[in-house]
Amino acid sequence: MVDAHTHLDACGAKDLASVVEVLDRASSVGVDRVITVADDLDSAVWAAEASTWDSRVFAAVAVHPTRTANFTDSDKAVIEDLSRRPRVVAVGETGLDYYWDYSPRDAQEEAFRWHIDLAKRVGKPLMIHDRDAHEDILRVLTEEGPPETVVFHCFSGDLGFARRCVDQGFVLSFAGPVTFRNARALREAAAFVPLEQLLVETDAPFLTPHPFRGRPNEPYCVAYTVRDLAELRGVDVADLANSVSTTANRVFRLLDVTSDLPGGEQLR
Template sequence: MPERLPAPVVDAHTHLDACGAKDSADVSTMLDRANAAGVDRVITVADDLAAARWAAEASTWDDRVFAAVAVHPTRTAEFSDADKAVIEDLARQPRVVAVGETGLDYYWDYSPPAAQHEAFRWHIDLAKRVGKPLMIHDRDAHADIFKILTEEGSPETVVFHCFSGDLDFARKCVDRGYVLSFAGPVTFRNAAPLRAAAAFVPPGQLLVETDAPYLTPHPFRGRPNEPYCVAYTLRDLAHLRGVDVAELAADISTTADRVFRLRDVTSDHSIGDRLR
């Protein structure tokens, strides 16, 4: 376990189900572990319909958990109207605080670009209609992500999850008012372009995440990840940016509260009952 952070911080993107959580007891145990490291709240994110249903329900089990729902771009080869209806219904639930992760992924070839583009455009429209942030997955697709956001018109709030661009791309995103969230790779010493981007992003447009169970930060790269590990990433970011750890944690939590309106979300334990 890392040393407890001097101020609490939000893990802006994790996958509790993929970390092994199956029920409310597992979720609470995982959040207790995170809390011991100073990570007081998390957003658990879906990548398919089953994960979306689970994330929405899990957000009702523990007040420290919120959810985001969408169909991941690599899973959009078959994305039916019935699938869209499920995602839209879940996206309107009060503890679902974002539409995501959606976007484009040109690294894998599980879904053709045309299907990914159509699904991304639909998720953009959904985020606008439900009035919630759009959480973007962008892998090797910077130009087309920008092109589609420009053509469709960006939602009020756009978050680039696990930001993977360089300083130039970060400047373009910041100029558009987008929020950039950094995961474990920013701690890798061979990631100089990414670290330059993280040093540049102004307060108010910076988040931190684990993307657990993937992308474990240094010094445990390659091992299983969990929300408590965001403490390692945050400390590294503070050193990189030359700021106090407590100050950075407070700034990031303030940004997360504003971006996802976490303080406005109230518990609704009836949601889980409706989804069963």
């Protein structure tokens, strides 16, 4: 399986040895690849580099909407350069966050529009952060014209919003909250999404799934989310794991990414 959205650096994996430790724990339960996602400029640089340390790691780069208050032209140049690297498989996470007030909404929207354009120019999926901003996310996507592939990371909408996203061909990725029994609207949405538009993720170290809610999260925990989703959807867990892995391979073109370092040295 693929953990479609994690933050290895925030999990404490700072160097090759600690990255390998996290990945080995994940591999032991069948989670054999991860996409580590940036939320600021330093994290973007780190994620892109970490993706060259181990063949199980891919990266996504962007500046998180809560960090866009001072999103400069030089920042954009760095993100664009990183986004063109072969093991960077998505532009993200970007979008709108109306829960926190760290960045003005107009700055968030301007940055979101820029990331949409970048994803189209580099031909890579757009990975969206949407917190309490459903309608404005869809509005901006409609106004700008979405890239070929759009992924709603940690989908948080209800069945009605899920239908609207699915109808537009968007991919919905579910994290630990979908396993919470009191998240009825979210679970109803997860039961509806077609397999070819369904991904799973941890968003580690945040949003640990049941039964370990409240504890630190890691990529290995995505297995608990898949198990719970299989029960929710009434399907075999192995079949669901294979399906979401197939979807991840297609969405992020993981099988097309070379595992060679620039100098010809093989990844671990």
